[in-house]
Amino acid sequence: ACGNSSNTSTSGASSSGGAAKVKIGMAYDVGGRGDQSFNDAAAAGLDKAKKDLGIDAKEAEATQGEPESAREERLQQLIDAGYNNVVAVGFAYAPAVAKIAKANPDVKFAIVDSTDATGANIENLTFAEQEGSYLVGAAAALKSKTGNIGFVGGVNVDLIKKFEAGYVAGAKAVNPNIKVQVKYLSQPPDFSGFGDPAKGKTAAEGMYQNGADVVYHAAGGSGGGVFSAAKAAGKLAIGVDSDQALTAPADVRSVILTSMIKKVDVAVYSFITDVKDNKFQSGNKVFDLKAGGVDYATTGGLVNDIKAKLDAYKQQIIDGKIQVPTKP
Amino acid sequence: MSAAGLHVSSEVLPETPPKGTRRRISAPTVVGIFLAAVAVISILRVVTGANDLASSGALAAAIGLAVPIGMAGLGGLWSERAGVVNIGLEGMMILGTWGAGFFGWHWGPWAGLFGAVLMGVVGGAIHALATVVFGVDHIVSGVAVNIIGLGVAKYLAARVFTGAAGGGPTQSPPVADLPSVTVPGASSGLGTLEQKHIFFVSDLAGVVRSVITDLSVVTIIAVLLVVATWWILWKTAFGLRLRSCGESPVAAETLGVNVYRYKFLAVLVSGGLAGLGGGYLALVAANIYRDGQTGGRGYIGLAAMIFGNWRPGGLVSGAALFGYTDAVQLRGGGTTVHAMLLLLAVLIAAVGVWQIWRKHAVVQGIIALGTAAVVALWFVLSNTVPDEITGMTPYVATLLVLAFASQRLRMPAADGQPYRKGEGH
């Protein structure tokens, strides 16, 4: 899930040809395509669908602090432009999707990360972030020599708390006495914590200097600061959303122990194929470990030695033997 | 509405003693205050065991967080000393982050630094054009610069970084690091001393170590800029003319000073400095441009400048206070902030006692003592501060210091007043 391979133009220009082409409207959250994170993952799913399925797509993104009506309008305009399958990326779209879906019963909707909007034409694409986080938590605990690890959350919202909950649970499963330092960079509605590397760095530095040797971030763009801090301290960090050992700046990739991969691309892609194959089903579709919706990354080989243990945890979760909490 | 009265009120309010009560703080006093502060923090550390309070890491982080704020504040100082209120610092800073990202990506980090300053100057030029040439209200112009700066940076970022390797519409590709300096032997030696946690000694070692370990060149440049600002504004003919434009532009005009020129120049410098602050965020604190990276630091810089009474030394202390408390809360989180509660309780209690004893203000004194008791109780009954609350530490600290420190803020007399040549005699 990354933007480095995607090219500049959005796909609007390439719409032409076959009458039966599936039309997909994508409404991104703040940051949009190219945020090197969550939105990019969604974009990757779309790109893959474009390549594999030859669909026609139109994209639009949210702006910070926009009114609710702007989100509704965005969805409606996509529909007006003929894009009768709409993916809304991010929980902020829930009220808008609920409303617009009702007004446009023939249009199919997918909303990522929220179960708040429900209806016969809405598919909820949600993830078991806590399960993936559990695995990287276990990895952190297994790798930690000091028995002290950290978690940097971008913004203190429920979604990110799921990451924290899973991470802590995973770490405690390995080492019940482990110390987990937790810091959120900002409080909603101040979402600057997702885009302030300076704060990410400061928080992570503090954790390393306080004895942590692995820090997991769920802080979007602030994560870059966490990686720099890890590099400077000669310690390890864990990435999020995509396999950051592939997407982060080259000089910090070596400190990335693993990443908690949240496969928004898979979810988006699956929605598109369902639509194309007329297999659309409304309701909540949970992308958990079992469904391959979340996972941990192995790039870089730093987890090779503990892979077996991690996979064992993974299997236990899949089998339902471990229930991962969603609240810290 | 005019920008003129922006800060005036506190000064003209009745019951403030007549003007002319000036205090000059001498160098020994500064050292004394500094050592006292170290001692207080040291005591607090020993009492509470929150070791991060005076660790070199925390202080280094404090410096890192203070520099961009300080540069924005210094920018504000230049502009307001020449009589132009600059609420547009945030916008200029944002332009600086973009400039750093764009130039840094193409031509390396030093070019990035240059780009940051350049883009800041562009923001300054807009502000100068509006306020100095067209004579519009300074606040309006500043607010507009903030909006335009944000828009230009986001729009251009989306335009130029999209599709670049490692970049995207909201962030630039990575930029190489700027060099930083460590004094080799001393740093590790002090590190050992610091780890011993000896009262005062270790804390002082931490302070010294923080400034000789991994210090970015930009930090050094920033410090030099503060000193240079002081020297230029207070020790040269140029500075005298510039300040006179903020104190009494009509008087300056009657003595042949080209007020427009000085104001214009000052606002350009102001933009450049704010841009540099943005550059620091993009190049030193991170190594990319990101949307929203400034996080309101331009406003904080403005506040630091007012806090510092429109003087370089003052604004440095404002930025340092903010940087330190922010660093401590970001690093130590609840436990370190929890330790600070004790300090707060003691301070409020001291104020209460002082009010009863010296000012015979019994009611206020009792209120203060009561507040102190509540805070102390909170300290005793808990062992951490909720994470949601710790984030407010720097803001609360700044407010408390302002509220408790008996202050006589005085902004340049003609700050914010539109000036037209040949009018107003």
Next chain:
Amino acid sequence: MKALDLRKLGLAVAAPVLAILVAFVVTSIVLLAAKDPVGAVWTQLLTPPKPRLVVAIINSAAVYYLSAIAVAVGFRMNLFNIGVDGQYRVAAFAAAVFAGQGWLPGPLNVLVSLVIAMVAGAFWAGIAGWLKVTRGVSEVISTIMLNAIATALVSFLLGKVAKSTSGSNVTNTKTIPADSQLGGFGLIPGTPNKIYTLILVSILIGFLYWLVLNKTRFGYDLRATGRSESAAVASGVNVKRMVLTAMLISGAIAGLVGMPLLFGQDFSYGTTFQPGLGFAGIAIALLGRNNPIGVAFGALLWSYLEQQSNGLQITANVSSQIVYIIQGVIVLAVVIAYEVVRRTGLRMEQRRVARELSETTTAPTPEGAPA
């Protein structure tokens, strides 16, 4: 004299027209420089909005209007309340918590919640006012700080009172009872979307703002304080009380900012409640020159641009961030245009006087006399 009035009228119209022209040209230059399709952008922005968009524009303007008036109250006496942002969030939270309980029946619940919002907003602004009058703390600093403190505080309290369901990812206060949710007015044909019922509050506040400031003794005192604090003191205005009162009023109005959203759309306060309204209010107050009608136009223009630019990506493939540039340039252009026009007017007047005087040079003493 007739001709003069026409000229005056011309001048009055000239300023906004000039401003919009300048904004148009500057934005076009930026677009050209960035090699974006200029024509497509303007087409999108200038196409008459669809009915549902008209509703959105009006609704959004109603909210901005309150924010701008809150700021304007301060500006009229030289107080710079940057803290509307924090004030409305504190207030919306407080009102949402109360309204969510549903202790009172429908409309009464709404009314009392509005009062609670005003009190909460006034309280939060009052801290800055109190610090200013007792400790001389600049309201610029204190309101900046209080914004951040409000964020932390509300977030903390929200965590305490909110119930969150798994899978929702949004933390909200309890949804207000259905009988307190306001349906709105279906004034615009061609869309089911409704205009916020509480637009009435915006209108009322605008009217009161005009009435109180321009027609009452209190308003006179407030404006006098803004124009010259020292003269106000000498005229018998208790400036400290005035500062505090103005801050409280500003905060109370700020407290209302979130109300149309709360009762007309979101029905609860949560992590996705619209932020940043206070900062938009500053720009709009300045754009409307603190005049109740001017601010209304400013708010409409602001939300028009915002809503119209929303579709830029879809129709023109251009980043909608361009709208910030347009908005900022308009703010600047408007004030510059007013300034230029004002000065042109003065010069014209001067020339007219000179001409009239030279026509009557033979008359004995026209000089120095009022012309």
Next chain:
Amino acid sequence: MCTITDSAIAQVGTGSSQAPAVELRGITKRFPGVVANKDIEITVRRGTVHAIVGENGAGKSTLMKILYGVQRPDEGTITVDGREVHLHSPSDAIEAGIGMVFQHFMLADNLTVLENVVLGAEKMYGIGDKARARIEQISSDYGLDVHADDMVADLGVGKRQRVEILKVLYRGAKTLILDEPTAVLVPQEVDELFDNLRELKSEGLTVIFISHKLDEVLSVADDITVIRRGTTVATVDPKAVTARQLAELMVGSELPTPSTEESTVTDRPILTIRGLSMPGAGERPVLDDVSLTIHAGEVLGIAGVEGNGQAELVEAIMGMREPSAGTVELEGKDITEWDVRQIREAGVGYIPEDRHRHALLLDAPLWENRMLGHQTEDPNVKGPWVDAKGAKADTERIVREYDVRTPSIFVTAASLSGGNQQKLIIGREMSHHPRVLIAAHPTRGVDVGAQAAIWDHIRDARREGLAVLLISADLDELIGLSDTIRVILRGQLSGEFDPDNVTAEDLGAAMTGAGARHTETATEGEPR
């Protein structure tokens, strides 16, 4: 940049050029709604003191600003030392050897004397010790008694004026313009100033001098030019005219003869002050046990060097400052604790010393200014509502009755000349039939005609029982108007003087403490 040094000044004295120092030909200047100058013709001979007199708003200040390059004339030529000059900015004027002391001082309060003086002329002696030495030298050469490192904010008016003069001398100006320099000075200071002027003259400098005080003008000037309604009406020889003739030239008609008044003092005390004290910033209190009583129909004049507690006394009475001890009673009611508004509503009128700061909203129209200070009273308000119609109508009346020269009541207060602003203020205060009038320098900067009118208004009100506290630097005004005079020195009130047999010199001596002790100079009376 001006680089003329004192050697240049010396040359002027010897190289007696025949060309006049300054010649103004056909100067015309228009402002929106007003022609401030029209065909002005003036010739100023080198080495003389040339006075310019005229009514308020006659255009004197405007003319001087034109000569100093602050404003550009619409028509006309300026010749300096026989050369025609085009003055685009003050720098041009400075270069041509012209210096100006504005009536509203052009000083930056928060800068030191040194900084104020060297500003714009840094190239001459730098901004450091050389400049400091030069300033101290000029200061002692001309007996100016100003010190380079004093903060201007801490200086009294007289000293500020000398800083202004020093600024001009520092630049080696050959022609000095002084706009109403004596309005703020006490007699001793005026004498000192005139001594300075004579000394300057003897060194070959030329002085252009504006004043409303015709006696002074006659005593110091070599030539006098009269301006009426923006144009020169005559240039006269001071030896050949009387003050009265001069005044009539200015006004263009006969002056009303001031009538000697019967005393109207009653024994009904209106304002009684007992033991009023107020601590100062330093050791000495600014008000020290001040007691006084003003009866209905009485004008109590207070003489004193500026800064001896007058401002604080007034502000304490008006409720703008809290005294530390003592009481203020209005007709037996203790009003010490009242706030400004209550006091004003109780019938205390107030003409503040600094009209720009305390009496006017400069950017507000005249009719809104008419409400200021009376915004709770008829005809300005009806209950809580502003009565704009009433206020406007009454403003028209004031403008008429008090001869406020203005194009309309809708122009801003800032666009009136100083004297006309003052007339508006007095009209406003008198319109509310105060029982007590606190008047600080009510006729400062006001021309003789208007001055007489203002005096008449005060006398009329007095006859109807008004009690007046009159603070003035103009001792003739004090003597002419007061029923009792007291002198304030270092916050203390002296005993009473009888205006019928006290002289300005007596008062001057008491004001400086010289009357009692003969040891101190006038300037030491300035506490700040």
